[in-house]
Amino acid sequence: MDSKKIEKKCSCGYDKSHSMIKPKCHYSGWGWVLFSIGMSARPIRVDFVCEKCGEMIDSSTELVVLKKYVGR
Numbered sequence: 001m002d003s004k005k006i007e008k009k010c011s012c013g014y015d016k017s018h019s020m021i022k023p024k025c026h027y028s029g030w031g032w033v034l035f036s037i038g039m040s041a042r043p044i045r046v047d048f049v050c051e052k053c054g055e056m057i058d059s060s061t062e063l064v065v066l067k068k069y070v071g072r
């Protein structure tokens with residue numbers, strides 16, 4: 001399938017599928033406006049950050065990934 005896909009891990013050894021890794025969504029200014037009027041906005045970027053060590057193991061701007069986090 002995707003041969004260049006490498007699962008990165010943080011210092012604690014957690015990868016993206018672990019529950020300690022939380023997605024942090026970043027929205028454009030317009031996204032926040034949509035949010036505030038109760039519409040779901042799609043983030044422009046999602047960072048995957050470990051809750052324990054605070055390390056960012058991954059970041060994505062891919063549409064397929066962003067779509068999963070609409071309204072979060």
Ligand SMILES: [Zn+2]
Nearest residue numbers: 010012050053
């Ligand atoms: Zn960690």
